[in-house]
Amino acid sequence: MTRRAELRAARLLAEAGVTSAPVEVEHLAALLGAVVSRSSFKDGDVSGMLVRQGGHPPVIGVNDTHSANRQRFTIAHELGHLVLHPGREVVLDRPVRVNLRDKTSSMASDREEIEANSFAASLLMPADLVRAELGQLSAPVRQDPDLCTEELARIFAVSPSAMGFRLINLGMVS
Template structure:
C-alpha cells in the first residue's frame, strides 16, 4: 500500500525531512485555506516513516488537532516517543488506524497461515517475516500480532 498516495488522495501533502528533535517521528499541520501537511522525520527508517504517515492520516480523518496561534491559528498533531506509548486516547486511535490500514487483520491471518509451522513456533522469526511482507517495523508487527491475539 502506498500511504503517501493515500494521504494525497485525502488532500494532504507529505513532506519528509530530518527533524531537529529525533524523538518526533511526525506531525500533522492544518492551516485554514491550505492543504494539510503530514511532516515525517526523514531520518527515521522507511518502514517507520510509513507507519508515521498512516498514523498522521488517522489524525487527519479522526481528530481535529490542537489549535496553536502563530501568526494565524493552525492545528497540529505531533507523533513522538510519548505517542507510541499510547496513553492519550487520540494517539491510541491513530495507532489503531495505522495498524489496521497497514496490517489488516484478515490479511495478517492469511499470511500467518502461509508460514511454515517451524516459523510460526518462533515468535521473533514469525514477526520479522510478517513485518517484511507488510513493510512495517518488527515492533509494529509485534504489537499488531499481540493486539490480534496471535502472539502473546
C-alpha cells in the same frame, strides 16, 4: 475507542481498493488530499506532525532521519489524526491545527494518540491480510514466534515490534 479507529482504517483501505501488503500509505495520504513532506527535525524525538490550515491541503511532516518503516508508521499515524481528530490550535501568523508524533505520543498515554496508533496499525497491518499472510507462511516459520513476526514485518514493511504488538492485539500470539 480503538474499534472506531479500526473501522475507519478498514473503510479507507476498502475505498482505496487495497488488497495486498505492503499498504502504500503515501498513496492513501494523496487520496485524502494530504501532502507528505520529509525533512530532518531539530528535535530528533519528533517523528512527524500533521498541520491543517484552512484553504490549504493538510501537510504530514515526517522526520526523514528515521527508518523507512518508522516513517511509514508515522504517516499512517498522522492519517489517523486527519480522519479522526480535529487537532489542537497553534497560533503562528494565523491559526493552524497541529498534531505532533513524539516519544510521548508513542507511549500512547492520551486517547487521541491511542486511537491514532490503533488506526496506523490497522491501516498498515489489516487483520484480514495479516491472517492471510500468516496462513501462507511455512509451518516451521509459523511455529517460531520470532521468525513469524520477522517475516510478517518484512511483508508488511513495518518494524518487528509493530508487527509483534499487532499479532498480540489480534490474538494470534500470546
